[in-house]
Amino acid sequence: MAKRIQFSAHGGPEVLEYRDYTPAAPGPHEVRVRNRAIGLNFIDTYFRSGLYAPPALPSSLGTEGAGEVEALGSAVTGFKVGDRVAYATGPLGAYSELHVLPADKLVKLPEAISFEQAAAVMLKGLTVQYLLRQTHELQPGEFCLFHAAAGGVGSLACQWARAIGAKLIGVVGSAEKAERAKALGAWATIDRSREDIRQRVLELTGGAKCPVVYDSVGKSTWEISLDCVAPRGLLVSFGNASGAVSGVNLGVLAQKGSLYVTRPTLAGYANTPDRLQAMADELFGMITRGQIQVEISQRYALADAAEAQRALAAGETVGSTILLP
Template sequence: MAKRIQFSRHGGPEVLEYVDYEPAQPGPNEVRVRNRAIGVNFIDNYYRDGLYAPPSLPSGLGTEGAGEIEAVGAGVTHLKVGERVAYATGPLGSYSELHVLPAANVVRLPESIGFEQAAAVILKGLTVQYLLRQTYPVKRGDIVLFHAAAGGVGSIACQWARSLGAKLIGVVGSAQKAEQAKALGAWATIDRTREDIRQRVLELTGGAKCPVAYDSVGKDTWEISLDCVAPRGLMVSFGNSSGAVSGVNLGILAQKGSLYVTRPTLGSYANSAENLQTMADELFEMIASGAITLDVARRVALSDAARAQTELAAGRTTGSTVLLPD
């Protein structure tokens, strides 16, 4: 038997249950990982509250973790028992002591990266990799807009953008978070609680606006972000922390300068074991070089996962939170 977090109905953090369960044996092309640290991400809230539908209920939660291979299924030849690994993509169930998942979703973890570091960075870091290196390949001198710049993803984006020679304008929710984003490499910050985002972007860019805006907030900032994108620029909507964007009128894109819009996901970029490992290797190299440093701001017991999600949803966190098996 092992312990895990599960939920049997949708709702707030109070629906999370800490239960005993019987871990499955890995099937063909699967591995079982003994988690040493588990990542906490906003997308976990979406599955819990029903914005995204899990395959069935009761359901496990979480998609990110790091640990050691405990068992391998038939057909797995590139991973072996005892190997240090990390993972960032499904199936749900990483909020657990043991997790079974496809071997193709697992990457080898260098000795230089600790389990807590890996669990804190693998999903967020891979997200930044595809955003800045693939969705819109950021170039030296680009002025880009990035929402939630002091959060888990934003903290990495500030550093990665700086290493590329880009100028990242970070939108944050407080003066304290503005200071943190600047310390991490943001070229400029906008405190949305007391500054007009549109006006500040015009001032910072000399009226030119940004070639790309990265927006993880969703409904509340959708049109604001569009107004910050230069003609024929790209709007990247990659999250829904304020709710999903819906009822989009494509005519708005024409009115605001023939804009492009994309709604990317990690799975569409890390769509093979080879692509996933290549992306992870670039992330690990950035960490090893010192270009990206990690802030594991909170360590919470797995049994207390509801508290971690409450803090994240309320916007009271900076950096990354990890769960540690009890």
């Protein structure tokens, strides 16, 4: 018997229940992990509210965590009981003391990285890894525009870009967030609440615009982002905080300078165990060298997941939030 968070109906944080449950035995290719820390992400609230559909109700919640291997399926190789591991994607169920998931979703966690650090950084950190190192391999001295630069992903991107030596221009929503992004490593910032993004990009780049623009906002920034991409440059649309981009006219890409557009996902890059581990190893290396600081600003008991989600949705949190079983 173990404890987990589950919900039987969609709604606000109040639908989350802290319940006893019996974890399943791992299947042949699965591992049971005893969670030591659990990541809290905005996507968790989408499953709870019904914006995203869970496989069935009642449903568990969460996809990110870190802990120790407690049991192995008969066909699992490469892991053993007691191994320190972390995960960022997989079946819902991370909001639990014990979580069963496919072995190919796990990475080995070095001793230098704590369970809390891993749970706070895996999903966002692996996202930054593929954005800056694979979708477009950011170069020293190269301009890039990054929307929501003071947010969870943006905060890590500012630090990673600084380590590369790139000139990240961070778009933020307030003077306070501009200060935060600059402190984390943004080369320059644009406060969208009082500055024209297009005009400032032209000024900051000497009219050249940016070879790559990273946009997780979506609908409300799509056209602005296209106008900030240099000729033959790349727009990376990796989120839709303001709504999905739809009705795209490919002719616009020709008009604005033979542009490229991509819509990547973490699953599309970490699509084999070896690739996933290599991406995680690079992220862990950035942390152990001090090039990325993992900011854990809120810690909640697993039983208090409803309050943690309420604070997240209300914009009361900064940095990462984790749940502790």
